[in-house]
Amino acid sequence: MKTNVTGIPALALALCLLLAACGGQGASPSEAPPEDLPPEETAPVPSGFPELEETEWEAVSIDAEDYGIVQDPIGDPAVYGGAASLSLGKLIACSLSSDGAAAENLSDELRKRFLEAPHTLLAYLVLMGDQRMDYWDQPLASEVICRHIASADAAWYEGSEEFARTLSSCRERYPSGRIAELLDVMEQEHAASMERNHGQSE
Numbered sequence: 001m002k003t004n005v006t007g008i009p010a011l012a013l014a015l016c017l018l019l020a021a022c023g024g025q026g027a028s029p030s031e032a033p034p035e036d037l038p039p040e041e042t043a044p045v046p047s048g049f050p051e052l053e054e055t056e057w058e059a060v061s062i063d064a065e066d067y068g069i070v071q072d073p074i075g076d077p078a079v080y081g082g083a084a085s086l087s088l089g090k091l092i093a094c095s096l097s098s099d100g101a102a103a104e105n106l107s108d109e110l111r112k113r114f115l116e117a118p119h120t121l122l123a124y125l126v127l128m129g130d131q132r133m134d135y136w137d138q139p140l141a142s143e144v145i146c147r148h149i150a151s152a153d154a155a156w157y158e159g160s161e162e163f164a165r166t167l168s169s170c171r172e173r174y175p176s177g178r179i180a181e182l183l184d185v186m187e188q189e190h191a192a193s194m195e196r197n198h199g200q201s202e
Helices: 010-024 088-097 100-116 118-127 141-157 161-173 178-201
Strands: 002-004 059-061
Touching: 059 088, 088 100, 088 118, 088 141, 100 118, 100 141, 100 161, 118 141, 118 161, 118 178, 141 178, 161 178
Parallel strands: none
Antiparallel strands: 002 059
């Protein structure tokens, strides 16, 4: 399960996908509805996401084997140098394949990445497209990652102000389109996790 983006700069591809998700499918940036675009995205060079890290993603996949991880990723992420050392793609793939203490460490790192570079992480989730988990209900993998991030903040940071500010800032920047849908998932999971934690503490 892999979406190949070899040879295409991630920034340009992320912009195209986001324009399509915002209702401008098949349209050039100048033809897309201006209300769906952040002001920075209307700039002529190199547009897209100024905040994105300088990187190119050769593959966007939820399969850990696509990143050369041949061992079972369910276990201590320290065997890969620790969660903080993983590339975003590896981090996401391992998070989707892990449980127990490893899953907690990976989810915590995903939350950290979201707070540090939300636009990078959200762009990657959009690029994941319609890849789904091999569960009975086959949820979208991108939405599973959103739930991991939200539940980590609710469970271990009791709903941090930093998370709330980051989510609010993203809401203002992406009022509609696929990213807005991912933010909906994150917000709903965060509220549900906070309610569960409150109920357990009573």
